[in-house]
Amino acid sequence: MNISIVTTMYRSATYLPEFYTRIKKNISKLGLSHEIIMVNDGSPDDSLDVAIGIQQQDPCVKVIDLSKNFGHHKAILSGLSHTKGDLVFLLDCDLEEEPENLEIFYEEWLQGNNEYDVIFGVQQEREGTFYRKIAGDLFYKLFNLVSDQKIPKNPCTIRLMTRRYVRSLLEFKDQNVFLAAMYEKVGYKQKPLAIKKTYKGSSSYNLIKKLTLMMDGVTSFSSRPLLLIMGSGFFIAFLSLTYAFFLVFQKVFFQSVIGGWTSVMVSIWLMSGLIIFSVGVVGIYISKIFNETKNRPISVIRKIYEEGHGDYESVNNR
Template sequence: MLDISVVTTLYRSASYIPEFYTRIKKSLEKLGLTYEIIFVNDGSPDNSLEVAVEIQQKDNSVKVIDLSQNFGHHKAILTGLSHTSGELVFLIDCDLEEEPENLETFHKEWLKNEGKFDVIYGVQQEREGTFYRRIAGDLFYKFFNMISDEKIPKNPCTIRLMTKRYVNSLLEFKDQNVFLAAMYEKVGYNQKPYVIKKTYKGSSSYNLFRKVALMIDGITSFSSKPLLIIMVSGFSISILSLIYAFILIFRKIIFQSIIGGWTSVMVSIWLMSGLIIFSLGIVGVYISKIFNETKDRPITVIRKIYK
């Protein structure tokens, strides 16, 4: 068995791959470890695959896994992890926002704790990027931890050093709707955060729509609280409606009058209709997830492995 496996995913990464490979290989050799480097091409529309394969043809320690299409960052990561053979696994993005040399720091930290931790993962002290990116990130983690059964650390990074047994346990999860931040915590084991400096490159493959979709996936995969909120809301509205009905009856009997108002009626109808449709939408998301899980499909399809 190898000492360590390095896993990274490729999506519009062609310009970063050569430098990433050179730097991570230098760190591996400096540590004196036997290793493999696994590139997972997640249906990248540029020539990332060609660049990675060219490196693989010159270095037998490199493996390139080519997925048949873009399945998403998290699913590509799990695919890469499933093909590792090292006693340790180092996961990192290849876009150089996370410095490859962090491998040396993480490995030193792991040795210093004498294998006490199965995971050492990177976190940012302060989120980098635009004001919108920082605020949106903060709100995401606060909202998720407020509503989810599984709590996740604030500002986690992709980069992490893991033991093989932890990775094997992670791969036992067969979720079709993958949200790694929560899955990492759900696996358990002793995990230690390590503050790193992450450089924001000014762009991200996660646009607003994908971030919202990821948040919905994460919450509905790890919490049933939205359904509980629907039930409590429905019960509360029913109680308030009953109270209001008694008030109207009382006014009719005692004062021989009922509060009129076409506007208030229409507002009530629109409000209730919106709540009903919104509630049905939440229930629909859960039903959709149940439907997807019962299909038992593979999370990715591998077109070819270059090794």
């Protein structure tokens, strides 16, 4: 099989028919043998019914129905784990990333003469509100500042990957999945490709989810926050010792001690805040270790709808 198309569904019922028509047309234009894998990530609308309707008309379509909403990144890995193609093309089905990009990515990969294992899309400029643009830029700057694993700015979901790259990616058994960093951690030769991504006016990633995603990514791929805590503790201890010597000097030579209830209270609140914050960061790392040691599957598959196999249940997902 030449290529596997993978997409995830969450509130996607209105987009699926057009997405399928356009991606199918593009595949036919390239003359590739293919499969189309649609992963239902616990969508609350009728995305699953629409996808099953498409699957019943096209034997090349496979629908994977997860038992609940596990999150975009875990749903992607669920779809990738069921691919069979020599190449894998991943994209969202909400039409923000145009299905016609398949031809562009495929031609770019052919021109590279097998030099690249990944062609991935990046936005030159983020669409949407001023807040969305600023929040997006700040997210990547902060992540790269505190993380050991650097990631490119404004990466998109859309990417074309070779079979060996996907196989290596699936060898990662992280419970706390942050794909932008995992993509880079896998290695191989990768090439960014600028694309235009439209903004449909809403996003499932609000501020809280973005901050949570950044926290998960940083704590999964970097120990730098722990080093910053240690450095802060050393710095505060040094300042405290210096101030203690200053007070002794004042007492011995000038018979006076600088007092002040306000300064004492400020110091207490500052130290208390730093201690609680440090304990919280350490607690996050401990919780990550706890989750990883459980070795639970990252998602659970309720049913797979596939030509020739009927509907069957499965929990076989990493």
